[in-house]
Amino acid sequence: TQLLEQSPQFLSIQEGENLTVYCNSSSVFSSLQWYRQEPGEGPVLLVTVVTGGEVKKLKRLTFQFGDARKDSSLHITAAQPGDTGLYLCAGENTSGTYKYIFGTGTRLKVLA
């Protein structure tokens, strides 16, 4: 079964700190998305990365797609309480059983 493993699974930090979330797989992805989900709601799309090595910025969030398109990272600078949520990576598989898979999730809590 293809997996997108995210690390860390849980992260609790103080407001103003920086953090990085990792999304790793042994499979190659045609594209990869990052979503944020808040309790009782559906995931909200943050970004799509397509090209190996691509870097995208969304305000304080920086997303990077690995050169081999097997992994990705999300870096948050100066985290704020509003960043609290479940972060999910997801991607379109180029091979394997499932065409589109979600990562295992990273639950972030930013304390004021």
Add this chain to the structure above:
Amino acid sequence: DTAVSQTPKYLVTQMGNDKSIKCEQNLGHDTMYWYKQDSKKFLKIMFSYNNKELIINETVPNRFSPKSPDKAHLNLHINSLELGDSAVYFCASSYGTTWEQYFGPGTRLTVT
């Protein structure tokens, strides 16, 4: 103003019953999806329709039958409900197969 809506929000039913969940999107997207999110927050794709045609069916029991009357609607009917069907079901939509999905608020199904 709601982009992707689902009804009902909550559904509590007994084993063996048949139930339906409805989804509508007003984004003009041509592709719609059903996902299941388990108690550990793991999201798994179930079905995808493009222009009312089924394009993804990810090894879901045939008790689950999606129906797409038009591009803006995708319903999910579940027969003979089992305890293991308890989960949150999300509908989503996108343009084509960009995988940049907009999710509905989810339907929490509890089977007793």
